[in-house]
Amino acid sequence: MKINIRINQDANTSISGEYTYAIPDSDAQTLMELFQMIEQEHAGFCESLIEDGAVRQTMIVLINGENVLYLDGLASRIREADEVYIIPSVAGG
Amino acid sequence: MIVDRPESHFIFIFPWEHVYRNYNYIQFQGNPLTNSQYLESWGKWILFADRNEMDEFAKTLDPYVENKTVPAAKYDRKKIDEFGLSSCVMCVYCHKEERDNVWQVLAKLGAVNKAWIYERETVEKWRPGGVNLETWIKQRGMSEADAELARYDANKRLGRLYEKGEEIFTGVEQ
Numbered sequence: 001m002k003i004n005i006r007i008n009q010d011a012n013t014s015i016s017g018e019y020t021y022a023i024p025d026s027d028a029q030t031l032m033e034l035f036q037m038i039e040q041e042h043a044g045f046c047e048s049l050i051e052d053g054a055v056r057q058t059m060i061v062l063i064n065g066e067n068v069l070y071l072d073g074l075a076s077r078i079r080e081a082d083e084v085y086i087i088p089s090v091a092g093g
Numbered sequence: 094m095i096v097d098r099p100e101s102h103f104i105f106i107f108p109w110e111h112v113y114r115n116y117n118y119i120q121f122q123g124n125p126l127t128n129s130q131y132l133e134s135w136g137k138w139i140l141f142a143d144r145n146e147m148d149e150f151a152k153t154l155d156p157y158v159e160n161k162t163v164p165a166a167k168y169d170r171k172k173i174d175e176f177g178l179s180s181c182v183m184c185v186y187c188h189k190e191e192r193d194n195v196w197q198v199l200a201k202l203g204a205v206n207k208a209w210i211y212e213r214e215t216v217e218k219w220r221p222g223g224v225n226l227e228t229w230i231k232q233r234g235m236s237e238a239d240a241e242l243a244r245y246d247a248n249k250r251l252g253r254l255y256e257k258g259e260e261i262f263t264g265v266e267q
Contacts, residue, residue, distance in 0.1 A: 057224040065207030090176040
């Protein structure tokens with residue numbers, strides 16, 4: 001399945017821009033597994049985004065517009081054609 | 094209507110009736126929200142763009158605010174230096190039950206990236222100890238006395254939302 005991920009340039013992750021990842025079809029794929037896949041190509045990505053096993057307070061990760069805090073955090077499941085979007089948490093004050 | 098007051102950091106898009114007739118756009122199905130309901134149910138779609146793009150987007154969004162399909166919106170007059178953002182941010186407000194309809198409008202006008210944020214998230218980030226307030230204090234290089242004053246002020250403005258949850262929400266000074 002293909003997952004589209006967009007990372008706002010101000011999100012302070014190690015990379016920004018738009019990426020599409022093809023990952024094996026499975027019901028068990030999670031956001032964390034996607035991030036680990038990105039980490040293999042872009043070392044440091046996970047550290048820039050994750051702290052103490054959760055998304056850093058300074059970032060917001062959304063799946064199809066919904067903050068993953070209201071889903072299952074990094075264990076949130078991702079499905080075909082999902083849109084993952086990462087933005088700085090300071091936005092929207 | 095677009096409300097552009099130079100003394101405000103934000104440029105607002107409000108219904109004409111809100112500006113001139115005290116119409117309360119923070120409501121759901123005709124009922125105003127309590128502070129608790131505001132924190133739980135009110136939120137916004139977040140859009141990023143430069144100021145010129147925001148101005149143009151605001152013009153196309155304004156008729157939808159005027160006909161109340163979209164409750165209200167605001168956007169940055171300029172980038173916020175304290176947060177190092179390279180673009181302006183627009184918040185398009187609505188009740189969570191209406192967010193899909195509002196997104197359809199935004200998408201029709203060209204919005205692509207979906208980011209929904211509840212007001213509770215924002216309020217908590219601006220309370221003492223919250224990541225936004227503490228970042229703002231740090232980036233401004235405030236003295237500890239000024240920082241404490243900022244925290245006191247934030248708590249005074251936002252604490253009521255939690256302490257008086259049953260009261261009708263009457264806004265937060267911006």
